[in-house]
Amino acid sequence: MTRPGKVYLVGAGPGDPGLLTQRAVQLMHECDVVCYDLLIDQAVLAMVPASTRMMAVGYRGYCGTSIEYGMHPDVVEQALAGHTVLRLKAGDPLIFGRATEECRCLTHHGIDYEVVPGISSALGAAAYAGFPLTSNGLASDVTFASGHRASSTLSSWAAMGQSSGTLVLYMGAKKLALHAQRLIQEGKAPATPVAVVAAATCASQRVLSTTLERVGGQIESFDNGDPMLVIMGEVVSLADELDWRKRLPLSNVQVLACTLDQTLTTQCKNLGATVVEAPRVDISYGFSDADWQRLQQAESLWLDSSEAALSLIEETRRRQLDCRQWPWLLRGSESACELLKEYNLIAQCCASADSGEVVISALTVPGALCGRRVEVLEPAFPLSPAALALVDELVVARYLHERGLLAPGALVLSQCEHVCRFLTSVGHQCERVNGQQGLPLPLMVEGKRNAA
Ligand SMILES: C[S@@+](CC[C@H](N)C(=O)[O-])C[C@H]1O[C@@H](n2cnc3c(N)ncnc32)[C@H](O)[C@@H]1O
Structure with missing residues (x-):
């Protein structure tokens, strides 16, 4: 056996x-x-x-x-x-x-x-939302409770209503309106600060900061299906003072990393950005059927090198297909676009370098890119000497501007009026070219790289 x-x-x-x-x-x-x-x-x-x-x-x-x-x-x-x-x-x-x-x-x-x-998610949520769970003079105890059932824990609701400690509700969001009402009935102050932390510590973390009397009416529109923790108590208000994440220069910025270079993504994280890996197909060692299948599902491709472009052409031929019928919106590096041109194929050139591409977007939904800005950045920039940055939020534009990283004449293709207005006001040329929400994410296609 x-x-x-x-x-x-x-x-x-x-x-x-x-x-x-x-x-x-x-x-x-x-x-x-x-x-x-x-x-x-x-x-x-x-x-x-x-x-x-x-x-x-x-x-x-x-x-x-x-x-x-x-x-x-x-x-x-x-x-x-x-x-x-x-x-x-x-x-x-x-x-x-x-x-x-x-x-x-x-x-x-x-x-x-x-x-x-x-x-536990309570500990992660408090740390990443920027407040403690206990604090001298504000809360000397913390209760972890399940808010899954509203009725079965009536006795503890009474105790919690009377307590001045911090209350954390796991699985409590769906019945939060009921819970809040009950806690107020049991004596908890209606103005008690409440934080609802969704997807705590994840790239898509969101925080609803409110009060006990208001949270019941707000929770439904906040709920997008992510797991949520509810934290109540005076400690929550310390986030205004202690939230270390929002002080980081790229906080609230999502970076779509189209690179295998881990140092680059680590730098982005250290600056406060949340980093999402771009979907990629690595064809350096040739195409598998699975690679080809993935390409078929993508709406647009970003070709990182002339080798990637050539491999795609060769694979199309090997399958006895016609490059002119490629279904993709094509974008890529200068060398990839040059090579495609030799075959009379047109692609939009997005960066002048083959390596170190990073896409910055201030959106919180991975995959829903709506703005783009193309720029080769100075070597001083912590991301990379050559980076492709998509900017669609004022804070990112300001960050880049303050460090002198926006070359005059930079092209900013953004959905966000404010970015354009801001950049125009500081002397950059801006062009708004796309008004659509949620452009699909291009699929990266990587070709062979030189050993150097
Ligand atoms: C079955 S409990 C599991 C708790 C888990 N063992 C822990 O220690 O966090 C599931 C609940 O945990 C909370 N939760 C788990 N992960 C979370 C996260 N990343 N963000 C917010 N809440 C989370 C939610 O309240 C969710 O309904």
Whole structure:
């Protein structure tokens, strides 16, 4: 009989992969299978080696799924087949993670397990929204409560209404209007500061800062389906003073990194930007069928080099297709565009260098780029000597301008009137060329690079 493999219940933290523990990362590289919750952010899943089997085993609350308590059958099956299984759980596995039922189930099947803690979303949310959970004179205790059911915890609502400590509600957003009403009835001040943190620590984190009496009327329009934590108490108001993230020069800016250069993306992160990797197809070692399939799904391509352009032409020929019928909007580096021209193919040239392209957008929805600005930046710029920057928010334009990084004559193609107005007022030539929302993200196609 096969000896069962071990199951590791591992906390994945709230979303920022930088918040994973070393033990979690080590186990990601050692296990045979990763079984993950639906709440786990893509950026965390991207840390798992491509060769490891991935299985989604979670469920999202509120969706009417009938929930079997206990370990997911796929996890049990994989472990009984002798595999080492990493059961990746959002936040910390021991906080509202049904660890008791899961551990009992594993014991019942004779499967060994180990629990690896993670940063719970409450801790991540407070840190990344810029306020503490306790603070001298404001709150000397903090309560983690489940807001999933409104009625069953009536006794604790009364205590929480009377408490001056901080209250964190997990799974509390859907019934928040009810909870807020009840807490006020139980004695909590209507003006109590409240922060609702959605997708805490992820690239798409959003914060609703409000009060207990107003939050019930605001939550529905704030809810876009991301997981949300509700934090109530006087500590929340300290964000005005302590929020370290909003002081960073590229805070609220999303950077779409079209580069394999990690130092570049790290620099962007250190400046406060959230970095989203551009979808890319690396054809340096030739085209696979899967690569070709992905290209078919893209609406526009960004060709990073003449090699990428040539590979695409050759692959099209190999498949006995006609380049003139390419369905894509083509953009690319100067060398890629030059090469396409030799074949009478027209592409829009976006940057004068083949490497180090970075796209900056101030939008919060990945993939919904609406503005663009093309510029070769000075070597002093922390992003890269040669960068492609898309700017559509005043703060980014101002940041670039203050550091003298906008060359006169820079072309700013932006949806945002303010950027154009600002840049025009400081002597740059601006052109608004696109009024559409949500341009699809171009798919990067990378060709061979020279060893140097
Ligand atoms: C089943 S509980 C799991 C909690 C998890 N074990 C932890 O320690 O964070 C799921 C709830 O956690 C909260 N949550 C988890 N990840 C979150 C995130 N990145 N941002 C905001 N809330 C999150 C939400 O309230 C969500 O409904």
